[in-house]
Amino acid sequence: MTPRQFNLLAKRLIAEREHRELIAGYTTAAVINHAMSPPEEPVSAKNFMPSYQDPVMREEDLGEEEIARRDAFNLAVLIEAQRQREQAAKGKPNA
Numbered sequence: 001m002t003p004r005q006f007n008l009l010a011k012r013l014i015a016e017r018e019h020r021e022l023i024a025g026y027t028t029a030a031v032i033n034h035a036m037s038p039p040e041e042p043v044s045a046k047n048f049m050p051s052y053q054d055p056v057m058r059e060e061d062l063g064e065e066e067i068a069r070r071d072a073f074n075l076a077v078l079i080e081a082q083r084q085r086e087q088a089a090k091g092k093p094n095a
Contacts, residue, residue, distance in 0.1 A: 010078045014051070017077065021049040 001009075025045030033042045046052045 013078050013081050018051050021051055025049050
């Protein structure tokens with residue numbers, strides 16, 4: 001796998017994860033906003049997205065440790081997804 005392919009695959013997996021989080025966020029926000037005692041200010045789906053980064057907090061504002069931790073997490077997600085795809089291609093169940 002070339003570095004470019006790896007980068008594109010990583011971006012695709014991150015986009016998939018954010019999409020799943022957004023769908024779950026919509027559901028959670030709808031339940032909270034239409035509950036018996038809803039909050040005074042409606043909640044947003046992005047409030048329930050762990051991967052959502054506040055636009056105010058840019059990468060320049062993050063320390064090297066936070067950037068390294070985020071990159072390591074994204075790499076671990078990518079490696080695990082690739083492993084699961086390879087197992088599925090071989091017909092083995094996920095372990």
